[in-house]
Amino acid sequence: MAYEVEIKEMPAVRLAGLAHKGPYPSVGPVFQKLVSLIPEPSWAEVEHAAMIGHDNPRKVPAEELRSHACFAVGEGFVIFPPLAEIRYPAGKYAVVTVKGPYEQLPDAYRWLDEDWFPASGMEHRDLVAYEVYLNDPMNTKPEDLLTEIRLPLQG
Template sequence: MTATLTHYQDRMRRVLDHIDRHLDGDLDLAAVSSVAAFSKFHFHRQFRATFGISLHRYVQLARLRHASKRLADVTGHTITEIALDAGYETPDAFARAFRQRLGQSPSGFRKSPDWEPWLRAFGPLTSARSRLMQPTYSSDHVEIRTVPTIPVAMFEHRGDPATIDVTIQRFIAWRKAAGLSPRTNPTFNIWYSERRPADPADYRMDLCVGLNAGQGVDETDDAVRIGEIPGGRCAVVRVTGDSHDLEPAALYLYRDWLPASGEEARDFPIYCQRFFLDEPGLTTAAELFLPLK
């Protein structure tokens, strides 16, 4: 029963990954149900039962979110191009839908994005992805490595974790302006607090960009500082597919693997490195690092 359920959920996760990669393509019921090899006559009910949202609305929100991110990249495509790529027949139809959902016009959002309504508007997408049973881990998934010290530029997030997407968008804009591509400068996250502290104001993490030898950044932005991720022994778990939520892997390391391993955690927070993959069927992955003595 467990293996069957896991297989079923893997098929449904494959659907979300397919949608994410084909937002400008054909995402009707027949096309999407075939990705998971489910009957189109039942799939719309299966999708809603699994994710708590209809397939049609999920696709609409995913396309609109992707369009909003492209708008925030002011050096990118025109509003008309973004509207058509998002599946709208005219820019006016796109503008009406955008304003209704986000409370700003596309041009207004491009000039000055208001990220608080953005978070509320696309909350159903985050909720949908979190409804599936989380993956399970075993000691076979853990590798102990000795890693080098990594110089990084650190972009701080302090406060309610519900607003992390706002910081992420600022981080993306900052690294683009600094010319630090994810393809040439690796991306790291460092967590200093638990995922949901009793007081949301206590939440603290850094989004980091690895720096090459001799490479520096402008530190005039108060949110940015130069630092390092110290080298040493680490327990490492690789997460592929849906790497948005690393909590299950972190819980396994702390709750199951560490007590049974005889190892002790080093005095540095848990962190991850994020990867952008070229393999067919995969878009991102992450490696979670638990520093060891």
């Protein structure tokens, strides 16, 4: 399946993330723990949920995959252990919007990495792609979920 890629200039993003090791689809409980760690007054600084998958699931065994369940947060958000601060700089990103269940995301990543990117003529930045959840799976039907995959590019 082919996807549409938009090249976008994106602002810098500051993420507060909670580490996870294991299959990417098993990150749900980590998001629940992340939610429970954020004190009520800090929610004003939370922008959206995101996830970083640090490893390629076609090359790393599922039980060894490293990821972070994250919230994009403002500069006023105090990041405290066990949360990690992860920053993505402003710049050019290849963005793929996936509509539908999260089970479609591995195919979109594979296509972006193996089909689109090699033919694009673009250069990759030294950062892994990350995904941004544009709506809430708690009150959105799986077929209506919207997820952006953001791949950092040079230039």
